[in-house]
Amino acid sequence: MATEIDERRHLSWFLQGMRGIFSLPALILMASYVGFSAFALESGLSRGEAVVMTLSVWALPAQMILIGTMVGKAHIAASFLAVTLSSIRMMPMVASIMPEMRTQKTPVGVLLFLSHFIAITSWVFASRHLRDVPRPYRVAFFAGFGMTLTFTNAVIVAISFGVVSQFPPLVAGALFMLTPVYFISSIWASAQQPVVKLAFVIGVILGPVLAVVTPDFDVLYAGIGGGTAAYLIDRFRRKRAQRSLRTAQ
């Protein structure tokens, strides 16, 4: 009897996660994927290839880079290297979600499967909403959102493929700008700890600067170097606050 109630609760949290598909971030991502399908068509991919790529890679920057190297007829090893460099960021993104999402009993296999659905949009969604979900149901909640988001966008690519081969420049420009400005405001809004805001500012500055200095490893250096700098500055700040608290007592 108890397990039956438990299962029903899991289902209800799964559905609750699914409802996230109507949120602003999900709608913005869908608009971006309409733009992606136009880009894929322009680059000579078939509808099936564009859909399989969306389902299996599920990271918009990586998909753009992969198509870019395929159009340039790069060797498969060169494509792999370019894509894998851009996807290294997945590791800290996934790692930072895990302690909040899992329970002691969550099987690793389930987490490995669900990690596929973590990309920037679902990472931001998880950072914002997981803390409001009771811990035993967080996996169900994320699964509901993440899987729905991925499959909906695959359907959007399938439907919009070929419908719009080229947008008017004004619309194409606005579609392209949606993703970065959405990331800027939603990541700042979901930042609870000062260290995240610090890393945000340092990343914004270092990204374009290092793109000029070391174009091949810019994002990697900006992330590891900038993130470590933010952590050290924040740690210094926390230690000093602790010390002044102790002397005040």
Place this chain on the structure above:
Amino acid sequence: MEEWWTYIVIIVAGFLATDIWRWLGVLAGSRLNEDSEALYWVRAVATALVMAVTAKLIVFPTGTLSHSPLWLRLGAAGIGFGLFLASGRKVGVGVAVPIILLIAGLWWLGF
């Protein structure tokens, strides 16, 4: 074989190249405790990485936007962020304002 080759590239150079890092993230993250020092660092690195990618999308865009002036993109994003902060961190404001400014600017420049 020829028609399957693209799918092989997508699976090897796309799916595997990306999901390896997700799997490593699960393995690394499962050892982290909430509110541990290591998690602070991991969060900082993840945020800096994502924001570096984001800032590059605005400063060095590909496609249509690469023909638009940098001051317009930076101005739209900067004013948008300012109003987003002033509005009490309303994400809708942070998205709508830069897009409206960008469209108005592009239209004014005769795009």
